[in-house]
Amino acid sequence: MSQDAPVPAPNATTASAGVDAIEWRTSDTLIDYPQALADMEARAAAIAAGKASERVWLLEHPPLYTAGTSADVAELLDPRFPVHDAGRGGRYTYHGPGQRIGYLNLDLGARGKDVRNFVHHLEGWVIDALADFDIAARRAEGRIGIWTDDRDGREAKIGALGIRVRRWVTLHGFAINVDPDLSHFGGIVPCGIADYPVTSIAALGKNASMARLDEALKRHFPAFLARLRRCPTGVEQCETPR
Numbered sequence: 001m002s003q004d005a006p007v008p009a010p011n012a013t014t015a016s017a018g019v020d021a022i023e024w025r026t027s028d029t030l031i032d033y034p035q036a037l038a039d040m041e042a043r044a045a046a047i048a049a050g051k052a053s054e055r056v057w058l059l060e061h062p063p064l065y066t067a068g069t070s071a072d073v074a075e076l077l078d079p080r081f082p083v084h085d086a087g088r089g090g091r092y093t094y095h096g097p098g099q100r101i102g103y104l105n106l107d108l109g110a111r112g113k114d115v116r117n118f119v120h121h122l123e124g125w126v127i128d129a130l131a132d133f134d135i136a137a138r139r140a141e142g143r144i145g146i147w148t149d150d151r152d153g154r155e156a157k158i159g160a161l162g163i164r165v166r167r168w169v170t171l172h173g174f175a176i177n178v179d180p181d182l183s184h185f186g187g188i189v190p191c192g193i194a195d196y197p198v199t200s201i202a203a204l205g206k207n208a209s210m211a212r213l214d215e216a217l218k219r220h221f222p223a224f225l226a227r228l229r230r231c232p233t234g235v236e237q238c239e240t241p242r
Contacts, residue, residue: 019221022225023054024218026059026214030060030061030062030097031061032061032062033066036057037086037087039057040057040171041171043055043105044105045169047107048167048168048169054105055104055105057102057104058214060095060096060099061095063184064095065083065084065094065188066084066085066162067083068086068162069088069090071090077187077189079187081094081096087164087171088164088172089162089164090161092188092190093160093175093190094187097180098200099175100178100210100214101175102173102174102175102176102217103171103173104170104171104172106169107169108165108170108228115163115165118170118228119144119161121227122161123144123161125221125223126176127139128216128220129176129213129216129220130146130148130216132212132216133207134206135148140155143193145157145160145161146158146159146161146176148199150199150203150204154196156196157193157196158177158199158200159177160175176201177203178200178209178213182199
């Protein structure tokens with residue numbers, strides 16, 4: 001079952017859409033990956049055609065692995081769960097219960113047509129949301145994703161990003177580890193990075209409520225959207241994406 005905003009009227013335009021025009025959808029049951037992918041791709045096509053509003057979709061998947069366009073089969077160590085071709089950038093990643101997935105169908109045609117800028121500020125949005133849990137998350141030079149220090153002081157990955165853009169509409173998005181079974185990551189080399197562990201909000205000893213994370217994401221979303229509008233790459237007053 002899903003808690004969905006009203007379906008937007010056909011022919012709705014996203015060219016100047018603000019926060020209030022973007023649909024937020026939260027699914028409270030596990031969504032099969034092929035179903036989610038088909039839904040996301042259909043929505044992106046409708047947005048590009050001017051027939052639907054932009055959308056943020058928050059959900060969880062049953063245990064599975066996804067393979068990005070750069071996936072190396074040698075990094076699939078133990079295919080204990082179904083493996084799906086994702087069509088996004090990146091390598092292998094794990095999705096499962098206790099992990100908040102955010103699929104973003106946003107119109108970059110109205111926001112500078114700058115994919116690098118989008119990824120940079122997407123990272124910043126997740127970092128800002130995790131700060132509400134007193135988690136000092138950060139970017140890591142040369143490694144996409146969201147990083148922090150685990151309870152042993154090791155640098156560890158707490159969030160993954162994977163993006164595709166079609167007709168300037170985004171697909172896929174982020175995965176934040178709230179309280180998943182971290183042993184499930186052992187079937188792959190997560191995102192092709194073997195030298196660092198993964199962690200979660202719960203593993204860091206924080207309150208691992210999915211609802212609290214959703215609230216934090218929604219609270220920081222307007223600032224994320226505003227940065228996309230005013231800070232295309234190359235504009236001097238904007239932070240330079242890495």
